[in-house]
Amino acid sequence: MSRVTKSRVKIQIKSINFNLRTMKKYVCDVCGYVYDPAVGDPDSGIAPGTPFEEIPDSWSCPLCGIGKDSFSVME
Numbered sequence: 830m831s832r833v834t835k836s837r838v839k840i841q842i843k844s845i846n847f848n849l850r851t852m853k854k855y856v857c858d859v860c861g862y863v864y865d866p867a868v869g870d871p872d873s874g875i876a877p878g879t880p881f882e883e884i885p886d887s888w889s890c891p892l893c894g895i896g897k898d899s900f901s902v903m904e
């Protein structure tokens with residue numbers, strides 16, 4: 830049993846590292862504000878390290894107030 834638990838933990842750590850590497854910046858289509866997952870949006874209660882996908886839908890652009898729908902992936 831303990832063997833199974835250990836390997837599960839390893840898999841979880843791997844996927845966290847994967848997320849940190851692949852987190853993308855998003856740019857507001859309206860005002861050009863860039864959401865950087867490494868920085869988050871502390872003023873709106875979004876902790877640093879939060880991927881854009883995990884921001885609550887109620888979040889809006891801190892500069893112009895537009896919703897998440899109007900953000901595009903920054904390549």
Ligand SMILES: [Zn+2]
Pocket residue numbers: 857858859860861862890891892893894895
């Ligand atoms: Zn904006």
